[in-house]
Amino acid sequence: MSPAQFGRESAATGEWKRQGNRFVDRIRRDSSSKPGEGPDDQGRWPVEPGRYRLVVSLACPWAHRSVIVRKLLGLEDAISLAIVDPVRDDRGWRFGLDPSGRDPVLGIEFLSEAYRKTDPSYDGRVTVPAIVDTLSGLVVTNDFPQITLDLSTEWTEYHRPHAPQLIPADRAELDQLMDEIYREVNNGVYRCGFATSQEAYEAAYDVLFARLDVLEERLADRPYLLGDTLSEVDIRLFTTLVRFDAVYHGHFKCNRNKLTEFPNLWAYARRLYQLPGFGETVDFDQIKRHYYLTHDTINPNRIVPKGPDPRAWLP
Known part of the structure; x- marks a missing residue:
């Protein structure tokens, strides 16, 4: 495709x-x-x-x-x-x-x-x-x-009893973060992978990693993006991070750093993965087969990489 x-x-x-x-x-x-x-x-x-x-x-x-x-x-x-x-x-x-x-x-x-x-x-x-x-x-x-x-x-x-409150009463910071992360990270990896000119690719690449650097610093002193409480924005960032090394780093040429080379982002993503509702909903086989078998212009030989080893996400 x-x-x-x-x-x-x-x-x-x-x-x-x-x-x-x-x-x-x-x-x-x-x-x-x-x-x-x-x-x-x-x-x-x-x-x-x-x-x-x-x-x-x-x-x-x-x-x-x-x-x-x-x-x-x-x-x-x-x-x-x-x-x-x-x-x-x-x-x-x-x-x-x-x-x-x-x-x-x-x-x-x-x-x-x-x-x-x-x-x-x-x-x-x-x-x-x-x-x-x-x-x-x-x-x-x-x-x-x-x-x-x-x-x-x-x-x-x-909702189940004691379900998490994923949206805080004051949404200003949440909405700002969700917007930035959507534009520059969630959608940013696609803007790298599907760019059809060197200039467009490099511009998207620079924006993506500039935002990841900001998030890396933000997570230096807090367990979640808004502080001590899990929120919607953590879920939105997680679904990109969990695919980063398996797909986006190589397939979409987002290769300045692997997720595992960002100490705070990697620790954060692994912490989320090990929470109920996160890791159990990740299927690396389906993720890799989708990207590597459906993007014919990027991967015409349709070879699906064997790694990375998903055991790195476990305790």
């Missing part, structure tokens, strides 16, 4: 830009819809346990966030989970891990079927995570930044 199939690029500069999210309805406690109905006139769907299906790839860092948050909050019984095959082709994400090659709840072979049912004219890239309404088969949202926030704020009635 070409970089353009994951977003778009500027022919003039070679800079890669991520495709926007098409489906941005939200599941809200204040929806005027009744259980079993569709969205209200403001695009809000009702919170209703057992109704929605979260479709993810364990390879995808954007989807991985929602898997971690769902588990930390104890929403496994409220929102079901579908996992697609990590190796996608031109037809998009496929339910190839299910014995029948079909999602047992939605009854579809490809996530694109739900996208097209929701919008028959849709011709963009099909992305995960996506939340699908099991009653209608329609995509509620593929707005990955909002999905995890809403799991924290709109589904509180169904």
Whole structure:
């Protein structure tokens, strides 16, 4: 697959830009819809346990966030989970891990079927995570930044006892950090990997490592990015860090340093990995097979590296 199939690029500069999210309805406690109905006139769907299906790839860092948050909050019984095959082709994400090659709840072979049912004219890239309404088969949202926030704020009635408060009451610092980390780290590795000019690649590379240097310093005197408490921004950074040495360092040419060469970031990432909900949701095999087998322009021979050794993440 070409970089353009994951977003778009500027022919003039070679800079890669991520495709926007098409489906941005939200599941809200204040929806005027009744259980079993569709969205209200403001695009809000009702919170209703057992109704929605979260479709993810364990390879995808954007989807991985929602898997971690769902588990930390104890929403496994409220929102079901579908996992697609990590190796996608031109037809998009496929339910190839299910014995029948079909999602047992939605009854579809490809996530694109739900996208097209929701919008028959849709011709963009099909992305995960996506939340699908099991009653209608329609995509509620593929707005990955909002999905995890809403799991924290709109589904509180169904959180497990003593679930972590991932969003502090004062969100100013959280929102600033999430924005910086998204632009310069989470999306920054892709801007390196999918750049089509030397200038665009080097600019993205410099921004990425400048931000990692700042984060390395920030973590010198605190266990989490906001201090002593785990928050949403830690989850967002973790899903990039856990893929860094296995994929981004070599495959995306983000090779000034390995994660293991940042003492504070490496200790932080390993600490998160060993917490419930983090390491148990990481699948290095699926991560490596997705990146190395689907990016034909970057890895035309489709060789999947054997390392690094995942035991380094363990105590």
